[in-house]
Amino acid sequence: MSKTVGFIGTGVMGKSMAGHLMSAGYPVVVYNRTKARAEDLLAAGAVWKETPADVAKEADVIITIVGYPHDVEAVYLGEEGILSNAKPGSYAIDMTTSSPILAAALYEEGRKKDVHVLDAPVSGGDIGAKNGTLTIMAGGDEEDFDAVKPFLEVMGGNIILQGKAGAGQHTKMCNQIAIASNMMGVAEAIVYAEKAGLNPEQVLGSIGSGAAGSWSLSNLAPRMIKGDFEPGFYIKHFIKDMNIAIESAEAMGMDTPGLTLAKSLYDKLSEQGHDDKGTQAIYLLLKGGGLTPE
Template identity: 50%
Template sequence: MFRAGDTVPFCFSLTAPLPCFTIKAAGMRKERIEMNKIAFIGVGIMGKSMVRNLMKAGYSLTIYSRTKAKCEDVIAEGAVWADTVADCVRDAEAVFSIVGYPKDVEEVYFGDGGIISNAQPGALIVDMTTSSPALAERIWEAGKAKGLRPLDAPVTGGDTGAKAGTLSILVGGDKVDFDACLPLFQAMGKIIVHMGSAGAGQHAKLANQIAIAGALSGVCEALTYARANGLNLDDLLSAISAGAAGSFQMQSLGPKMAVGDFAPGFIMKHFIKDMKLSVEQSETIGLALPVLTQVLSECRSLEEAGLGDLGTQGLIRYYEK
């Protein structure tokens, strides 16, 4: 016997097995209501692949980005273009954004034409930009006041992970809203973790960027040392990448550094923004991060030299001076 509210496995078959799904006893309610109408703001290097993966999972996408011409390929694949943020989000059940800087996040979320003023009550609003934890908390407070369900959900894994749908997604906000959004996250990522309350996703991402700074700098120094001593960099990378020195930075970016391929998967100037946010957050609690501070200084010197649009592997240019 099942009581009202019990979770009951339900499946049936005529001539072939059909998938089972879960219902609630007494009332036949589905465990989770499937969302379909999704808005996505920011269709750049990362966002475009995330839009594609959501469409592959069967969701209907309405998109907005600053330059429509850069979105024509995903429009041809089925995404619907909106001319404004307000038009993009108005009827959506879930709204995602991944833009450049905190000021861009403020622009798309606040004001009469922003997400918070125009999304329908009950909609999930999910910022996946690496941004300020304090700004994530502001969005949460303003969104809740409007009956929305805000989450901060920055990602890691780069353009490769975005294309493959294997991003790690670090989420802050209410657990019930995280649970509701999980099927959408699963269309874009492989490792999806609820880190805590509003802003916790951003804190987790900044910790990630701090770790990357040290690893990236280490790879640059190792390859610079090896080259100065006449070693073949391909041989070196093959020999040490699978050992204790191995890391994503070495395995993914080391070969690019070796051949001078600095095309961006993750743009240097965006990494500078992330490191700057990390330093600022650390200063508010009196925490010194000397390695991060040094790498930030190195990247800034490259940006000042006009190299801010290189991929982060371009940091090796600093050591080649």
Template identity: 50%
Template sequence: MIDKAAKIGWIGTGVMGKSMAGYLLRSGLSVNVFNRTPSKADDLLAAGARFASAIDVAKESDVLFLMLGYPRDVEDMILDGERGLLRYMKPGSCLIDHTTSSPDLAVRIAQECKRRNIDSLDAPVSGGDIGARNGALVTMCGGEVDAYERVKPYMELYSAQVKLMGSPGAGQHTKATNQIMVAASMIGTVEALVYGHKAGLDLNEVLALLSQGGAASFTMSKLGPRMLKRDFEPGFYVEHFVKDLGIILEEARRMNISLPGTALASQFYAAYMAQGGARNGTQGLLTVFEKLNNTEVRKYDL
């Protein structure tokens, strides 16, 4: 059950974070927010949130959410010796990190939280900007059962599914598994569109038909139409996906396993970054394959 008297803190109001925090606000909760670029919190402030420094947000929060870009951002924000927010959080409060980060960092944060009598969950999400706006994210958690049960109702406000996957770090491992699947389906989708284009097919009809069959995927049904509209605005930044793939390949080396498909996807996305696509959406990978084939999939008015 949600405690309507709980003070909520949210740090990181970017493409997804602002929508997720918005669901907490609309449920009637008191929400304090911080973002390094304050203007990205304007919509939340207009809806009733209060802007404060990261330290003040941490001091006041019963439940503190993070949605940042990189593991180094999380480490600096939480564990820094002088500015780390764990120094300021209240005993008995809970930290929920929605950032896609490294399992090792999640374990370290959990250990430090336990030492300070603070609950914690690593809780990365899947669904991109569409899932965040529609309150339909899949949230995968790592942590202790008691902490999870306490804060699950808050995460359900913006999630279609919330599940505890195991001990600290398990949420991040589950998200890595998700990204491996996404990477493969993204390459398959863009190759299919280039092939279909060269074969003279109506790609809008192709997507409509094949999304009902065995090739169906989130990438095809949600990002495929964006590709056809040549809409490469970010629902999930390319640079963040490259970060995710780097974490996965590092974990693979640690576990002594080979993931050649993921490594290949990482190289294609590195090429897209080299071509200036770092801040575009991951569906922009289409342009890399167009360049490889000296063609351009025509724009559809959908």
């Protein structure tokens, strides 16, 4: 019999990830704060549970991908949390981008309750989630990673155990630091092309396969050109990630000038009411002269 997978967090990415698990034949039970966001999965055969505790009681493998570290704490800790209700010997994989310190703490709490906890944040956005090609960066014990890898392989194509608990989250911080500065460059390049009177799509055809090439240039620059700012990854969540990265870097005595600048731009977008747009909306700030001091 297939192991039952519990999935908590059926938003932009989680919905597709849970769908892949169902397509692979795993029985899936789901919980989301807003039930309407799980309706497609329920129609396809997923079973609704009223609380994270109810998910944990039934699942052999519990996967979470929620918004913020405080959301992770809410679903994992306390009498109604995953760790107090999961079956002994079960596995819990947090795929939220969250705090490395929190990831290590959840691992230790899981050990007390015979629950194997891993942190496994992802990269690849809504496209990677839909295509099942996410990059997955894991932290935890090697034997636990080996046990859950078949489930991760359903959702991703580049899956690496980075080290002990928290290592997955630290790796995701490296990812977000690289993306933050790259997003500024991608948006500046598109705005420059337009102001120079070039066809930006043709420009992408030249620079996308050269030294300037990146995932953001290939996948998000076309959205900028089309005026598509729907979220593959929310600005509000990117700001959350950048805050975690800055705090983690400061704790190690490290300066992050590129990351700090990028965060200041995204903070400005947030102040202008763009929290729920995709990260490619930084184009709006540069295109509209949003950097001009008031």
